[in-house]
Structure formats: C-alpha cells, structure tokens
Amino acid sequence: MKKKIALLVVLVMALSFCFSGCGNSDKVVINVLNWGDYIDEELLDQFTEETGIEVNYQTMATNEEMLVKLEASDCIYDVCFPSDYIIEKLIAKDLLHEINKDNIPNIANIDERFLDLSFDPGNKYSVPYMWGTVGILYNTTMVNEPVVSWDILWDEKYDQQIFMYDSIRDSIGVALMKEGYSINTRDEAHIAAAEAALIEQKPLVLAYLGDSIKESMINGDAALAIVYSGDAMWCVDPEEGNPDLDYAVPETGSNLWFDNVIIPKSSQHTEEAEAFINFLCDAEVAKANTEYIGYSTPNKAAMALLDESYTENPIYNPPQEILDKCEIFHDLGDFINVYNDAWNNIKGQ
Amino acid sequence: MKRTVFAYPYVVWMLIFILAPMLMIGYYAFTSEGAFTMENVVGALTNEMYMQVLLRSVWIALKATVICLLLGYPIAYLLSNMKKSTASLLSVLFIVPMWMNFLLRTYAWQVLLSPSGLLNGLLEVLGLPTQQFLYTESAIMLGTVYNFLPFMILPIYTVLSKMDRSLIEASHDLGANSVTTFLKVIFPLSIPGVISGITMVFIPAITTFAISRLLGGGKFMLYGDLIENQFITLGMDAWGSGSALSFILLVLVLISMAIMRKAERDAGEEGGGKLW
Numbered sequence: 001m002k003k004k005i006a007l008l009v010v011l012v013m014a015l016s017f018c019f020s021g022c023g024n025s026d027k028v029v030i031n032v033l034n035w036g037d038y039i040d041e042e043l044l045d046q047f048t049e050e051t052g053i054e055v056n057y058q059t060m061a062t063n064e065e066m067l068v069k070l071e072a073s074d075c076i077y078d079v080c081f082p083s084d085y086i087i088e089k090l091i092a093k094d095l096l097h098e099i100n101k102d103n104i105p106n107i108a109n110i111d112e113r114f115l116d117l118s119f120d121p122g123n124k125y126s127v128p129y130m131w132g133t134v135g136i137l138y139n140t141t142m143v144n145e146p147v148v149s150w151d152i153l154w155d156e157k158y159d160q161q162i163f164m165y166d167s168i169r170d171s172i173g174v175a176l177m178k179e180g181y182s183i184n185t186r187d188e189a190h191i192a193a194a195e196a197a198l199i200e201q202k203p204l205v206l207a208y209l210g211d212s213i214k215e216s217m218i219n220g221d222a223a224l225a226i227v228y229s230g231d232a233m234w235c236v237d238p239e240e241g242n243p244d245l246d247y248a249v250p251e252t253g254s255n256l257w258f259d260n261v262i263i264p265k266s267s268q269h270t271e272e273a274e275a276f277i278n279f280l281c282d283a284e285v286a287k288a289n290t291e292y293i294g295y296s297t298p299n300k301a302a303m304a305l306l307d308e309s310y311t312e313n314p315i316y317n318p319p320q321e322i323l324d325k326c327e328i329f330h331d332l333g334d335f336i337n338v339y340n341d342a343w344n345n346i347k348g349q
Numbered sequence: 350m351k352r353t354v355f356a357y358p359y360v361v362w363m364l365i366f367i368l369a370p371m372l373m374i375g376y377y378a379f380t381s382e383g384a385f386t387m388e389n390v391v392g393a394l395t396n397e398m399y400m401q402v403l404l405r406s407v408w409i410a411l412k413a414t415v416i417c418l419l420l421g422y423p424i425a426y427l428l429s430n431m432k433k434s435t436a437s438l439l440s441v442l443f444i445v446p447m448w449m450n451f452l453l454r455t456y457a458w459q460v461l462l463s464p465s466g467l468l469n470g471l472l473e474v475l476g477l478p479t480q481q482f483l484y485t486e487s488a489i490m491l492g493t494v495y496n497f498l499p500f501m502i503l504p505i506y507t508v509l510s511k512m513d514r515s516l517i518e519a520s521h522d523l524g525a526n527s528v529t530t531f532l533k534v535i536f537p538l539s540i541p542g543v544i545s546g547i548t549m550v551f552i553p554a555i556t557t558f559a560i561s562r563l564l565g566g567g568k569f570m571l572y573g574d575l576i577e578n579q580f581i582t583l584g585m586d587a588w589g590s591g592s593a594l595s596f597i598l599l600v601l602v603l604i605s606m607a608i609m610r611k612a613e614r615d616a617g618e619e620g621g622g623k624l625w
Binding site: 064065067068072160168202206207208216221222337345348349 | 566567575580583584585
C-alpha cells in the first residue's frame with residue numbers, strides 16, 4: 001500500500017511540474033480556425049518568428065461547421081475565416097470582437113471595393129481575406145460545348161460525370177440560380193423548386209464532395225464540377241493541375257463571395273489576433289499567400305506585386321460585367337431551416 | 350478491497366465517457382428549452398425521409414453481415430483446420446490491417462476504386478472498358494465488409510479452434526459423414542462464435558457514417574450520416590432532433606443485441622440437449 005501511495009505522489013508531482021512548466025512560458029498561443037488548403041502554412045512559422053506568438057492551426061470543411069464551432073459556449077478560437085453570410089449571422093448574434101484598427105495599419109493595403117460591404121458595414125468586425133466566384137470547372141476533353149449556363153449540370157449527356165459541392169448554400173444556390181430565383185430567397189415555393197431540381201439531378205451526380213473535388217477533377221474523374229474560383233485557379237494550373245480543365249461563370253451570373261478574418265468575442269488574445277490579421281494584410285505576405293492557395297486577394301498592394309498571369313486572368317480577377325451580375329449570400333435567419341430540410345431531403349433521397 | 354480500488358479508474362471512465370454522454374443524449378432528445386417533450390422523438394419517427402434512411406441503414410447492415418458471415422465462416426473453418434503455427438500466422442495477417450486507422454484504409458479504397466484508380470487502370474491495360482466503382486452502393490458494401498470482416502472471422506475461429514476434436518472423431522466413428530458431422534456437430538457448437546460475430550459486424554455497420562460518405566460520395570445517406578449532419582452542419586438548433594435520432598439508433602441496437610442474446614441462449618440449450 002505504501003508503495004502505491006508513493007507512486008501516486010510521484011505521479012501528482014510529475015503532473016503538476018508539467019502544468020507549471022507550461023504555465024510559466026511567456027509564449028502566447030492563438031487558436032486559428034480555417035478552411036482546408038486555405039493558407040500557406042509556412043507563413044504561420046514566419047509569423048511566429050517575427051512576433052513570438054505561436055499559432056495552433058485547425059481546419060474545417062464548411063461554413064456551417066465553422067458556425068457551429070464559433071457558436072459553441074466553449075469556443076476556443078481567436079481567429080477564424082468565415083464567409084459573408086456567416087459573418088452577418090455572427091454579428092447579429094453579437095459573437096464577434098470589435099476590431100481595433102489601430103492594431104491593423106496594413107488594412108490600408110485593402111482595395112476599397114472590398115471594404116464597407118453590406119454584411120459588415122464599416123468593417124467593424126472583419127477584415128477582407130479572400131474573395132471569388134462560384135462557377136463550373138469542366139474538362140475540355142469531355143465537354144465539347146461552351147459552358148454558359150447552369151443547365152449543363154442537368155444535361156443527361158453527363159450522367160455520372162458531375163461533382164456537386166457538399167454544402168447547403170452552395171448547392172441549393174446553384175439550383176436556385178438555374179431556376180432563376182435569388183440565392184437569398186425566403187419563398188418556400190422557390191426552395192421547393194430548387195429541391196425538386198436537385199432531386200431530379202441526383203441520378204446524374206457522381207458524388208457530393210468537399211475539397212476532394214479538386215484532386216478528382218485534376219485526375220479526370222468527371223467532366224463537370226461546381227467549384228470556387230480560387231480552387232479553379234489551382235486546378236487549371238498546367239504544372240500542379242490539369243491543363244485540360246477550364247472554369248466558367250454562367251452568363252446569367254453566380255454567387256460572389258467574400259471570406260473575411262474575424263475574432264470571436266470570447267477570444268482572450270485579441271491583440272495577438274489583431275497582430276496576426278495585420279500580418280496577413282502585409283503586401284508581401286498576402287502575395288505569397290494568394291500565390292500559394294490560388295484564391296483572389298482583396299489586397300491592392302499585393303495585386304501590384306502579382307504577375308500578369310494572376311491579375312489579367314479572368315478566373316482570378318473576373319471582369320466587372322460578370323461581377324455586376326453576381327449576388328452575395330446573406331444570412332437568412334431562421335429561414336435557413338427550410339434550406340436545411342430541403343438539403344436533408346436531397347441527400348437522404 | 351484491493352480489487353475494488355483497481356476498478357475505480359474504470360468506473361470513473363465509464364461515468365464520464367459512457368454514462369454522461371448517454372444521459373446528455375436522453376436529455377436533449379426529450380427536452381425542448383428545458384421542458385419535457387416527446388416532439389423530437391415523435392418527429393424523428395414520423396419523418397418519412399428519416400425512416401427511409403433508417404431502412405437503408407438496416408438493409409445495408411444486414412446485407413454486409415450476411416456477406417461477412419458467408420465469407421468469414423469458411424475462412425475461420427479453414428484456419429481452424431490448419432496447423433497451429435500456420436493458422437496463427439494467417440490470423441495475424443487478418444489483424445494487421447486493423448493496426449491502421451480504419452479511415453485511412455477506407456481512403457485507400459477510394460484510391461483503388463476511383464475512375465482514374467488502380468482497378469480501372471488494370472481494366473484499361475487488359476483492354477476492357479473502365480467501370481464506375483467508386484460512389485456506388487456496392488462500394489459502400491465493399492468498404493463495410495472489408496472493414497468488419499475480421500470481427501466475424503476471429504470469434505468464429507476462436508470457437509472452432511477450441512472445439513473438442515474428440516467430438517468430431519466420435520461423430521465419424523458413429524457413422525456420420527463429413528457433411529452430417531459439420532451440420533450436426535461442428536456448426537451447432539460454433540453458434541456462440543457466429544452470434545458474437547454477427548453482433549460485432551451488424552452493430553458497427555448500422556451505426557457507420559464515414560464509409561458511406563467516403564465511398565458513396567454523399568449519395569447514399571445512412572442513419573449515422575443523418576445524425577452527424579444534425580450536429581455538425583445544423584448546429585445547436587438541431588441538437589434535439591440529432592439526439593432523438595441517436596436515441597432511436599441506440600434502442601435499435603439494444604433490441605438487436607437482445608435478439609442475439611436470446612438466439613445464443615436458445616442455441617446453447619438446444620445444442621447442449623442434443624450433445625449430451
């Protein structure tokens with residue numbers, strides 16, 4: 001028995017030593033929650049080298065998953081990268097920290113086009129990170145017609161040749177646009193029509209995927225896929241991707257989206273988080289980041305440094321007439337449950 | 350006294366990781382804003398789509414269990430008739446893949462089955478037309494059977510290898526041929542192994558969600574996917590219905606375990622009666 005007690009004492013001592021050891025360290029760790037493949041991870045090391053702040057980096061697959069993590073009462077994150085409509089919801093729920101712009105002088109590098117947007121007037125809570133469109137990535141060896149309309153995703157010629165996005169707003173949004181409705185509709189009849197369209201389309205769909213769409217399309221597994229423009233940049237790259245692939249935004253318009261950086265209200269390290277945001281807005285950092293992930297940067301100082309293969313590329317920098325036809329997602333409040341039910345019905349079919 | 354001391358960590362473990370989550374599921378399933386309600390459970394049971402998904406899960410799990418039994422019993426039987434050293438070497442081979450995380454193994458199937466994957470590459474080399482293997486119901490079935498087959502083989506193998514050989518010799522001495530011996534002696538004696546194999550395959554198969562998503566491409570939603578979806582993408586608002594779905598699955602699992610247990614007891618009595 002004595003031996004056991006001795007063992008226990010040793011154990012407790014060892015544990016408390018470990019905890020105090022961790023506690024004594026001056027290093028602040030910020031918890032960053034991001035999408036997969038959405039930052040050049042070498043930049044995280046560079047940030048730690050420059051500031052001494054450590055980054056604990058985690059990833060999520062969809063906006064909705066991020067929202068669940070941020071709404072949870074035990075939210076541990078200091079920095080997150082949600083899209084426009086999620087930011088709108090987080091602001092409405094009073095879950096975001098009001099950013100101290102004095103700590104982010106590099107915000108001057110951001111193009112005014114991306115500031116003061118409707119989901120966060122005056123950018124009180126968020127700083128632009130990346131932006132882009134939603135469109136159709138297609139393999140030119142399998143699709144011999146111009147891709148100009150969402151209807152091509154319902155063409156029986158492409159049976160088992162279509163990847164859809166496993167994401168509620170994106171996939172239902174595509175069906176709404178095909179039917180000619182707003183992607184922010186609050187009309188149950190419109191949702192019912194979109195649901196019917198997606199159920200009709202389901203037999204043609206090869207799979208509902210997330211990030212793995214990129215790799216599958218590069219491998220030539222299917223002819224058509226819904227992707228974000230930034231992923232398309234990566235896929236059409238002749239070296240890392242597949243030169244047979246091309247990207248089109250339908251003539252009738254699409255979804256224009258913005259992913260901004262936010263700090264949850266529960267964060268204990270807001271100053272360090274602001275230092276991280278300021279770091280991301282640095283021209284050189286933003287350039288390295290956008291080149292690495294392929295998504296379009298809202299940073300005009302970085303744009304000035306970028307090669308023409310980016311700035312003149314219609315996937316990376318779509319012309320204004322296309323953007324004018326695009327619509328931004330808005331938070332739907334409780335009406336999102338109608339979307340959720342429709343999506344459940346589609347997936348469960 | 351000494352023994353109970355050693356049991357404390359286990360009891361604490363059970364309280365935190367088994368009992369507490371179950372109580373939480375029960376709480377969320379039967380309350381709405383703090384008040385008792387049957388709404389969540391009734392809603393989950395009367396939703397036509399949810400029931401369709403449940404039926405699909407049961408059907409896929411049943412099929413996978415039957416296939417595992419048909420494949421696993423002969424393998425276990427062959428193993429039990431081999432030399433001890435060969436048999437243990439082979440049974441290790443069945444266990445080795447289980448040292449790897451099952452998600453990794455399922456991802457590996459994704460690579461093998463994909464349109465540009467190894468299997469289709471092989472078909473191409475042979476001059477045959479390529480097939481769509483991945484993202485089909487058969488791919489889900491393959492993944493389920495592959496992942497759970499060892500759980501069928503091992504309990505049956507254990508029972509068969511521990512069987513008293515003199516019983517088989519006695520059966521032969523009394524004039525029974527191999528088929529009769531198998532049907533009247535070996536198989537009845539192996540029933541406990543078969544039943545624990547069925548339980549160990551059916552229950553994980555009915556609750557699985559990763560396999561159907563990775564190999565079915567999100568087209569064949571199972572009950573596990575439905576529950577995951579409630580918690581991961583729908584968030585706090587859906588905890589009630591997510592918990593209700595989990596609760597229904599839990600009850601289903603308990604019922605099937607009770608059925609298995611009864612089958613085992615019945616078989617035990619019957620077999621015992623005939624043997625002695």
